[in-house]
Amino acid sequence: MSFRLAFSTLGCPEWSWETILDQASRMGYQGIELRGLGKEIDVIWAGPFQPENLARTKEQLAEKGLAICCLGSSVRFDDANQLERHLEAGRAYIDLARELSAPYVRVFGDKIPSPELGERVTAQVVEGLESLGAYAKERGVQVLIETHGDFSQSQRLKAVLERVQSDAVGILWDMHHPWRFHGENLEESYGLIGRWVRHVHLKDSVRTGTGYRYTLPGEGEFPWEEALALLKRMGYQGWLSLEWEKRWHPDIEPPEAAFPRFVEVVTKHLS
Numbered sequence: 001m002s003f004r005l006a007f008s009t010l011g012c013p014e015w016s017w018e019t020i021l022d023q024a025s026r027m028g029y030q031g032i033e034l035r036g037l038g039k040e041i042d043v044i045w046a047g048p049f050q051p052e053n054l055a056r057t058k059e060q061l062a063e064k065g066l067a068i069c070c071l072g073s074s075v076r077f078d079d080a081n082q083l084e085r086h087l088e089a090g091r092a093y094i095d096l097a098r099e100l101s102a103p104y105v106r107v108f109g110d111k112i113p114s115p116e117l118g119e120r121v122t123a124q125v126v127e128g129l130e131s132l133g134a135y136a137k138e139r140g141v142q143v144l145i146e147t148h149g150d151f152s153q154s155q156r157l158k159a160v161l162e163r164v165q166s167d168a169v170g171i172l173w174d175m176h177h178p179w180r181f182h183g184e185n186l187e188e189s190y191g192l193i194g195r196w197v198r199h200v201h202l203k204d205s206v207r208t209g210t211g212y213r214y215t216l217p218g219e220g221e222f223p224w225e226e227a228l229a230l231l232k233r234m235g236y237q238g239w240l241s242l243e244w245e246k247r248w249h250p251d252i253e254p255p256e257a258a259f260p261r262f263v264e265v266v267t268k269h270l271s
Contacts, residue, residue, distance in 0.1 A: 002232065003240045004268070005263060006069045007029035008201075012255040013038070013245030017048045017057075023255070025064040028263045033241045034102075036074030036145055041247075042074055045093045054099055061100075066262040068102040069239040070172070070199055076108040077128035078121050078149075090132045090143070100137040104199050106144050106172050107132065109151030109160070125151070126163045132165030144198055146173040148191075152177035154184055154192040161196045165170070171197035174243065180205060180212060186223065186230050194234060200264070201243040202227070214245065214252050229267045240266060 006029060010022060013036060024032055037046040048057040062070065075090040077083060093105045108129070112121045125145070132143045132179075144164075151157050157171065171193050178184040190197070204220035205212045216226060242262040246252060 002237070003228075003266070004030040004067075004069070004238075005266060006033050006239050006241040007255075007259050007262065008033040008035045008072060008241055008243045009037055009043075009074070010035040010248070011246045011258060013243065013247040015255065016132070017046075018060075018088065021060055021064050021066065023259065024066055029259075031239055031241075033065045033072060033239075033243075034068060035243075036247055041070065042089070044089070044096050049096055049100075050153035056145070058100065060227045068097075068100045068105040069241065070106055071100075071102055072106045074108075074130075075105075075132075077125040078109060078111045078113075079123055080120075083124060083128060087128060087131055090128075093133050094136045094139055094141050094143070096131065097141045102141070104144050104170075104172070105132075105136065106146050106199075108146060108148050108241050109157075112150040122156075122160060122163075125160055129164045129169045130166055131161070133164065133169040136157055137168035142168050142170055142198060144170050146172040146201070147174045147177045147193070153182050154178050154189045155197035158192045161193070165177050169196075170266050171196040172199045173197045174199060174201035174203075176201070176203045176205065176222060186227055190230060190234060196236075197236065199238050199241065200236070201241050201245050202232065202266075203245070204245040214249060216253055216258055217242065217262045218268075225269045228266065232270070 034043045040046045071093050073093040075086045109125050112118050136143045178189045204215045204217050204222040206220045244258045
């Protein structure tokens with residue numbers, strides 16, 4: 001299998017750091033995407049990632065043969081009043097990514113409250129990406145804006161990236177979001193944003209009368225075979241990361257069910 005597999009810690013909010021390492025290794029993963037640990041959503045404040053514990057944390061990762069593939073921050077650029085605070089947090093995430101040899105830090109656009117504010121918010125997003133991109137480049141890290149919120153529409157995200165000059169800025173393509181929320185087919189999305197894609201999130205869902213609900217990988221409507229074939233055909237060589245949103249949706253299946261299922265589904269479609 002040409003892709004390396006990871007899961008986001010969003011999917012296992014009840015697991016300790018040691019359990020995450022043990023389970024990732026046992027289940028056949030090569031990496032971990034950090035998005036919360038225990039009660040702390042921002043891992044820059046979590047115990048294993050404090051300066052005095054970093055050496056041991058890196059030893060533990062090496063012992064298990066695991067890499068940190070991405071740091072999922074809460075940084076967003078849609079509120080001008082909070083922009084500097086979010087930039088400060090973004091810089092802290094970039095510093096931690098460098099310490100952990102993690103290539104990426106994920107950020108959000110995120111919301112455009114009304115159509116007349118579209119250009120103002122877009123300009124803030126471009127400004128935020130440029131600022132963090134400059135900081136990240138000096139530290140060997142890249143900043144990735146996710147297809148999320150109002151910036152999950154590929155055409156809108158393309159318009160943003162065309163205005164960003166920093167080559168340390170790219171896209172985290174959550175393949176589910178443009179497909180589910182905007183009815184984009186995967187080829188269409190890739191045609192618009194593919195040249196900036198550095199990291200991929202995968203998940204599954206089914207439509208319901210009131211919207212959608214998440215399902216275990218391969219049990220919903222997401223076109224797994226098409227998605228993986230497209231990535232392979234386009235020469236994508238990055239990580240495939242399962243974003244199982246257990247922290248936000250506690251009623252969905254536990255990580256003990258979802259994480260092995262993801263490995264099975266990906267392996268099946270790539271064999």
